[in-house]
Amino acid sequence: MARDAKPPVSAYIRARNEARMIADVARAALQVADEVVVVDSGSTDDTARLAAEAGARVVRQDWLGNGHQKRFAEEQCRHDWLLDLDADEIVTPELAAEIRALFDGGEPPRPVYRTPMAIAPPVGEPWTRFGLAKRCKLYDRRVVRAPAHAAWDQFAVPAGVKTGRLKNPIIHHAFADTAHLVDKLNRNSSTRARELAPKPMPVLALRVFFGLPFYFARRYLLDGLFRGGVYGFSFALLSAWGRWLRDVKMFERRKKEAERRK
Incomplete structure (x- = not known):
C-alpha cells in the first residue's frame, strides 16, 4: 500500500443530536478510513450538516435499537x-x-482487533494509563457482525476466531459534564432493563441490596480509577450507579409482570 493511501476500511458512526463532537470524530476517522458513514436517526441539531462538511457520508435511518442500528450501518x-x-x-x-x-502487506492476519478505550474527562488529560476498557472495534464483517439486538451492540467473538490487539487507544469523550453522564446512564439502564432477559427475582434482590458497593469497588480499585482524582472517584461511583440502576429497573419490571399475571 502506498504511503499516503488509506486502507480499505469503512468507519461507521451512529448518531442522533451529536453536534458536540461529530465533526471531530469524522475527521479523526478519516486519518485511516477510506470512508466514514454516519447513520443519523433523526437529529434536530446540526449533526448531519457538520458530519457531511467534515467529509462523512450521511445516511438517515430511524432508530432500530442498539445492535440493529449497527447492523444497518x-x-x-x-x-x-x-x-x-x-x-x-x-x-x-x-x-x-x-x-x-496492519494493511501494509495486504489484509491483516486476524479478522478482529481489540482496541483500548481511554476515557477523556471533561477537564484534564485522557486516562490512557488506567481505567482502560477493551472493545472489538476493527473487524471483518465477512467473519462477524453486530448482534441483531435491541439493547446489546457488542458482538461475541465466534469460537475458534483469533483476535489481534491494537496498542494505541481510542479516546472516548464519554461525557461533557456530570449531568450529561447521568442522563446517558439513566437512558442506557432503562434500555437494558427493558430489552435484556431478566435475572431471577432472588438474584435481582441480592444485587439491589449489595451490588452497588461491589460495582464501585470493581471500577474504582480493580480498573484503577482511583488514579483519576476527583473525576476518577465520581466517574467510578456514577458508573456503578448506572449498572446498579439496571438491576433496580429490571427488578421493578419483574414485579410489574408478576402483578399483571395475577
Whole structure:
C-alpha cells in the first residue's frame, strides 16, 4: 500500500443530536478510513450538516435499537473491514498509523482487533494509563457482525476466531459534564432493563441490596480509577450507579409482570 493511501476500511458512526463532537470524530476517522458513514436517526441539531462538511457520508435511518442500528450501518459501508465508532470517540494519529500498518502487506492476519478505550474527562488529560476498557472495534464483517439486538451492540467473538490487539487507544469523550453522564446512564439502564432477559427475582434482590458497593469497588480499585482524582472517584461511583440502576429497573419490571399475571 502506498504511503499516503488509506486502507480499505469503512468507519461507521451512529448518531442522533451529536453536534458536540461529530465533526471531530469524522475527521479523526478519516486519518485511516477510506470512508466514514454516519447513520443519523433523526437529529434536530446540526449533526448531519457538520458530519457531511467534515467529509462523512450521511445516511438517515430511524432508530432500530442498539445492535440493529449497527447492523444497518454495516450494510451501508463500501468495504468489508469496518471501524466501529461512537459519536464521541476519537481516533488518534498513533492509532491511525497502527491500523494503516496492519494493511501494509495486504489484509491483516486476524479478522478482529481489540482496541483500548481511554476515557477523556471533561477537564484534564485522557486516562490512557488506567481505567482502560477493551472493545472489538476493527473487524471483518465477512467473519462477524453486530448482534441483531435491541439493547446489546457488542458482538461475541465466534469460537475458534483469533483476535489481534491494537496498542494505541481510542479516546472516548464519554461525557461533557456530570449531568450529561447521568442522563446517558439513566437512558442506557432503562434500555437494558427493558430489552435484556431478566435475572431471577432472588438474584435481582441480592444485587439491589449489595451490588452497588461491589460495582464501585470493581471500577474504582480493580480498573484503577482511583488514579483519576476527583473525576476518577465520581466517574467510578456514577458508573456503578448506572449498572446498579439496571438491576433496580429490571427488578421493578419483574414485579410489574408478576402483578399483571395475577
